[in-house]
Amino acid sequence: VADRPGESVTSRAFAVLSAFTPERPVLGLVEIAGRTGLPRSTVHRLLGELVAAGAIERGQDRRYRIGLRLWELGALAPRGQGLGEAAAPFLEDIHAATGQNALLGVLDGTDTVYVERLSGRRAVPIRITVGSRLPLHATGAGLALLAFSPFPLRQQVLAGELDRFTPRTVVDPAELRRVLADVRKRGYAVSDRQVERLGMSVAAPVFDRNGLLAAVSVVMPTGPDPDRFAPVVVAASRGLSRVLGAPPRNPPSKFR
Amino acid sequence: VADRPGESVTSRAFAVLSAFTPERPVLGLVEIAGRTGLPRSTVHRLLGELVAAGAIERGQDRRYRIGLRLWELGALAPRGQGLGEAAAPFLEDIHAATGQNALLGVLDGTDTVYVERLSGRRAVPIRITVGSRLPLHATGAGLALLAFSPFPLRQQVLAGELDRFTPRTVVDPAELRRVLADVRKRGYAVSDRQVERLGMSVAAPVFDRNGLLAAVSVVMPTGPDPDRFAPVVVAASRGLSRVLGAPPRNPPSKFR
DSSP: OOOOTTOOHHHHHHHHHTTOOSSOOEEOHHHHHHHHTOOHHHHHHHHHHHHHTTSEEEOTTSOEEEOHHHHHHHTTOIIIIIHHHHHHHHHHHHHHHHSSEEEEEEEETTEEEEEEEEOTTTSOOOSOOTTOEEETTTSHHHHHHHHHSOHHHHHHHHHSOOOOSSTTSOOOHHHHHHHHHHHHHHSSEEEESSSSTTEEEEEEEEEETTEEEEEEEEEEEOOSOGGGGHHHHHHHHHHHHHHTTOOOOOOOGGGO | OOOOTTOOHHHHHHHHHTTOOSSOOEEOHHHHHHHHOOOHHHHHHHHHHHHHTTSEEEOTTSOEEEOHHHHHHHTTOIIIIIHHHHHHHHHHHHHHHHSSEEEEEEEETTEEEEEEEEOTTTSOOOSOOTTOEEETTTSHHHHHHHHHSOHHHHHHHHHSOOOOSSTTSOOOHHHHHHHHHHHHHHSSEEEESSSSTTEEEEEEEEEETTEEEEEEEEEEEOOSOGGGGHHHHHHHHHHHHHHTTOOOOOOOGGGO
16 A cells, blocks of 8 residues: 555654544554555654654554653644643633632634633543543533634634534524624633533633733532622732733623 | 755744743744744744644644643653642641742753742742742752762763852863762752852652652752751652652761
8 A cells, every 4th residue: 555645744644643642642553644644664664754753653562652751842832832831821720719620721623722721630530631522512612712713713613513402402503603692791601511421611712912812711510690700800810911911802792 | 955865844843933932932933033043934944843833832823832732742741840849838838837938849851840830829939830940950950959969960060061040150071070979978968059140959869760850959049058948859859759769768868
């Protein structure tokens, strides 16, 4: 089997790297070939090159995992590590004030990628970890991002597949459009049992000098009044936006 | 100028990625060509492929930085993110007990790569951040790693260049050998003004089921008695080792 034409070696190397996921962080050669659709001989050669570069490591079990060198390079991503570090004090403030999980999610395509999480020992365990990627229409952070995102991205998401995670996930485009208008009016988003049956989150958008960048959220078990966490989340998102050089924004109409 | 023979495309793509450093996280094409020694045409093509893969992002300033996708892949490295998450509660304990910076450094080649740092608001600012890479012979974490590393690695470091960071850095191989024997006897390492003129650290090794893996350290301004922090660092390193599946170890002779 020949290598597929029209694909660069770089794209095939990243196809091999992308075979690794949070659910499957350790893989064998045959699994990688299966997941990438590349011939085993190609995968074998690429793995050798990626191991030589430190991007992949081979364990004593002879299986492959992402290498420390790739982690080290990834730590240089301004929208990853650097943003997480800028956000950490504000997430600490949210955690100190609420005792709940505080997260920062970055807008990437039509997903939220979570780049920082502060849980501490008091918070209830949640499934979202650093590196988790979730679609925009269900989580608090995703709804906050989607509501404040440019019109073409909103149109793209509303026209696409809206996966149902729970019976309460909003999957009707017209209803989602109304939800997003409400998020813009209030300045924060609430996701109540729309991702997990017993989970809830409240989130607000974060801007830098170029516009929408991320969302701060607090994630906790379902409770009676999510709105009580809105002020602390909105304040933290504004503080982080200011640190990131965003121009001042008017408060949402609800607060005026 | 032709591409250099005998080098894989993958290795050249990683040469481009490796042009980005903590000191220079944003680069232009000409700078990348200069830092890699690759022809501009090659760099231009590789940058296009890396941007397509999400490994590199181009900002509104037209310059390049490491992309969120590379950060996301790097977060899957078991010796990076995963280890940092396992260590976080133990670093929290050190910080809660001392008010100082608590760090986790992983052994990589002849360097320590710091994969987790817990500073909080009480700790004095330090220069080492997540992603920092420092040689083994000067820092507390590095000395703890070097002391407990296999003989061939110790020989390699002792036979190599020992950079002087301050007048107190141990750069004489015979003296360093004595220091390492002392670290093994006591079970922890002290670096007192050997990296920065006003800084000090105390560190202890972390093991998993396969052997030496990392070191836990507390980093603080120079003070009168570094040894007072040794018990908390040793206890945290043993707790983390146990969580990582290391077989039980005898306490160092000093404690017996």
